[in-house]
Amino acid sequence: MAPRPETGRYGRCAALLLSLITATGALTGCDLLDAALDRGCEDSKSRIEEAESYSILGSHPEGAIVPKGFEDIDSGCWADSGDAWVYANQIYVFPGDRGDKTDVTEYYREAAKRDGWKLFGAYDPAGSGNRAKPGEPADLCFTLGKEDKSTILNVAFGSGDELTLSEERKPGTEFSSGHGYRVTIDSTADGSPNGCPD
Structure with a gap:
């Protein structure tokens, strides 16, 4: 059995950051989508x-x-x-x-x-x-x-x-x-x- 690679502190930080981004996107996705669509009206x-x-x-x-x-x-x-x-x-x-x-x-x-x-x-x-x-x-x-x-x-x-x-x-x-x-x-x-x- 191959040894499991050590994820270390960086791996946990990346996972936490990805979870935070996903949650924020889910909570504000409509606002971000609306803002992206309105950019053509600037x-x-x-x-x-x-x-x-x-x-x-x-x-x-x-x-x-x-x-x-x-x-x-x-x-x-x-x-x-x-x-x-x-x-x-x-x-x-x-x-x-x-x-x-x-x-x-x-x-x-x-x-x-x-x-x-x-x-x-x-x-x-x-x-x-x-x-x-x-x-x-x-x-x-x-x-x-x-x-x-x-x-x-x-x-x-x-x-x-x-x-x-x-x-x-x-x-x-x-x-x-x-x-x-x-x-x-x-x-x-x-x-x-x-x-x-x-």
Whole structure:
């Protein structure tokens, strides 16, 4: 039988240190993970301000209103998927019988084109992925093409609950009839290429 190697004081210290690190990691792992994921949002203020500056966020068809409590553009940076993204968005609603989704779709197709955006695709709001024909209501996605490969514009329909899901605010009575939609500018925080989903 071979003699057992002597671990000595260094071996016990290493084992104790490893146990301490493991326990600390287990107790604070979520905080460390959150901090690691947020690192991509550092120094993103100028990119957020750039996203907020797009005039199309304040543009809407006649009859659309900004719901009470949503007057300010919602903007920020999030990195919970591992990649950091900056965003700026504005929610609108057509209360009652004013306007319809087709009017909204056509309005943003034209407004975005005037501002240099290129329509990537129009999607069935039901999520089937079918491209909608001109004159039909659809969620929209635009890019700026060669001028800016990191920024996209989305116009998406949804209920008050769907549109305000990530917000701390609750949808108001304006959402109880009619329909709502969100205009969003999304961009990678580091300026790397981004695109509309297929």
